[in-house]
Amino acid sequence: MPFSTDGYRWTPEEGLKTGVPTDAVIVPQSLNIDADTVYDAIVVGAGYAGLRATRDLSLQGHKVLILEGRDRIGGRTCSVKADGYVYEAGGTWVHRNQALVWSEIVRYGFENRLKDSQEFYEGSRCPTAIRNDAVHEVPWTDQTSATGFAKFCNIDGQMGNSVFGLHQPADWLRHEDFIKWDSMSCQDRLDQIKEDLSAEEIEGIIHLLLALSKGPLTRPSYGEVLRWVALSGGNLASMGEHTARWKLADGQTALALAMFDDALKTGNLAYSFSSNVSSVTTEGHITTVTTTAGQSFKTSSVVVAAPLNCLADIQFSPALDQTKAEAIAQGHTNHAYKVCVEAKGKQWRNWMGNAYPHKGVPFLNGDGINPSGNSYLISTPGNYIDPQNEMDKLLEGLQYLHPELEVLRIFGMDYHSHPLSKGGWAVHGPGYVTKYLESLQAPAGNVYFASADWADVWRGFIDGALESGAKAAWSAHKQLRNASS
Template sequence: MPFSTDGYRWTPEEGLKTGVPTDAVIEPPTHNVDPDVTYDAIVIGTGYAGLRRKVLVLEGRDRIGGRTCSVKQNGYIFEAGGTWVHRNQAHVWGEIVRYGFDGHLKDSQEYYEGSRTPTMIRDGKLHEIPFTDQSSTQGFEKFCNIDGQLGLSVFDVHLEPGWLQNEDFVKWDAMSCQDRLDQIQDDLTAEETEALTNILLSMNKGPLSRASFAEALRWPALSGGSLYAFGQHSARWKLANGQTALSLAMFEDARVSGNLSYSFSTVVSSVETQGSITTVMTSAGQPFKASSVVVAVPLNCLSDIHFSPALDPVKAEAISKGHTNHAYKICVEAKGKQWRNWMGNAAPHKGLPFLNGDGITPAGNSYLISTPGDYIDPQTDPEKLLEAIQYMHPELEPVRIFGMDYHSHPLSKGGWAVHGPGFVTKYLRSLQAPAGRVHFANADWADVWRGFIDGALELGARASQAVLQATRTG
């Protein structure tokens, strides 16, 4: 099994080590690269796939997938990045069907009879929260119900392109999640406030004043409005073979066409267009030329690439602001099956806002996950992470940990996009717009499932079609 230089792993015996075992590593890292060729397209990043012309992919990491990565250990898959999919996410589901993965899904919420009930750290003490407790549902519905329809009227993508100009959307986008929480505070019980705050922290990964209320409203609105439906869409169904298996299937499809060239561990420093040719310069000083370019890097990394001619001022301003999600991801194998459906919340007193059971490993242990914000850096302070896990429940016994620090990594600088108040209203269309034949395709500025795997494929499909059309018309 190849090891990526990304991420880290920990066991009690070996302590903290750099790198994770994953099939996502591409070996050899370069194929059919010719600096004298003018490619039909150069794609910067591999969160995007699908072109059918002569294409060069330049990827800064040693692996495919960007903010998705399936780690393999002892026959079990630990998803160290984006994980869940749903039939209602049209773009990713189309690829799942195309490559035959639709009959191979795993249920993250499958119930295990011997599982512990959820717990909450309240006033420094551990409290059990019954599975039947309705505080989360009731608080979340009060948070979303601005229109008597749980927010569905505000974010209706079937009104495209009208939803972005919807007066109600603009109004709620200008508010933060904290503003909305303050607005309904008198209508919430103490238990509802506590449960709702934990949900919002799990979505936004930081102070609630940093996140737009409309952005938080978008996720459940796309799912049908209720907290239950939201959970079905965003945290239930995953690929049995892992997200990396889907990425590899798409990558292999492009490779066998004979039109794909690629170079991994290759960081891009500039994109310069002169006339009908765009030159992409790597940080090592190697130029490559193409008729079109697709930039698929995350929003918070676009400022590291110099564009000439200069980008539109509104797009440039959006790039300078970036998004606010400082998340990383940890995967914990804990001793025993009893943590399978357990969820711990601790809001985030010791650095972990939550820890969720997600499966049972072949060794008969529980697989748990968390996506904290910028509270702990496990790669420099693993003891603090272990302390936070123990704080969640004193009987938790970690057997191993895998993690990806997307927040501090220079090729992501954050988790999925969480935009601040007013950001989407002002900047979304500018971020989506091409700069000549330079196209921008990343989940961070997708229209629908923004921040999800589906959003990356949505923007990839749009860019792919634009490049194909440009190629046909010369």
């Protein structure tokens, strides 16, 4: 099993070490790269958006070069494998109503290789809503979370469906109600309805929104949260079903590798990992893409499949238009880390703990049992804590959730503090997508932009990355085809 230099692992015996074991590391790190070739397309980034663009373009017969700053594929997804067990140190869940990712799952034959994060264990089922097993200052129940969240979402009597029930994504952005909802923060919405909420319902809403967005409720757009809810079926239970239940038994990295291998086997793919792009310079029909190490490559088209919060680190020439530059400067607001915990014993499988952010670790969810008979639990702390640099604080936070929790091992990825992600899944601030989404999606000449962070439908999800990658690839393909005909 190769080791990525990304992320970290921790055990009581060995303490903190850099890197995790994962199949996502590509060996050798570069293949067929040539500074004299004019590639048909250079894809910057090998997360799902970049992999989809790469796969589609190389299958179309175009010569593609991937440049990826990390030593691995997958971007904000990464399956750690240890003792034959998968720890998802990044994006995890899929659903058949997420069209783009489900299509890849079907294409590569994973549709009967799923695991249920909420499966039965010794007869008891983990509810999709928050449970009251942890240390709280104010207790609440599943039911109050659900009723409170329903009130929070039901601004139009249809849980947002008066907008998101319309099938054309372009209709959402233009809809006067969405523009209004998007202009509000989640705090604005909470303030609007708090008289109708019990103290427990308010606690429930705050915790759910923290889990979704990783920061104070003033940060996330209310319209964006409504979009998630509406796409997920309009209630808390269906949201759990759509966004936190079904995972790949073989791990996200297996799916990402299937796409990478598919591209590789065309013979049209060159790649260089651990190659971070610093500039994209277009002169006439040729674009030069240069890495921080000073290597330069030429191409007829570029797909920039880097996270929103990293685009400012790439110098574009000609400069990007002002709206796009503003959008990039502002970025998104999700400062998530991902932490995978192995805790002694099976008893944590269906346990869910929650604590307020000032306690360090806002939540911890049981997600499986590993072959050693220990529980696998996950957490996504926001930037209240930086696990890799504050391991003591992380361990203290975990212990605070339940004093009997015996942590045997931790794997983690530092998405927020990592220079190649600078954040978790995109959570946009009030007014952001209304103002910037179309601009982020627009190409700049022969430079196309692909990321879950500005996808149309499942924005912020693996599905959105694939959607955006598919569109960028098709646009680049049409340009290349037209140029050659």
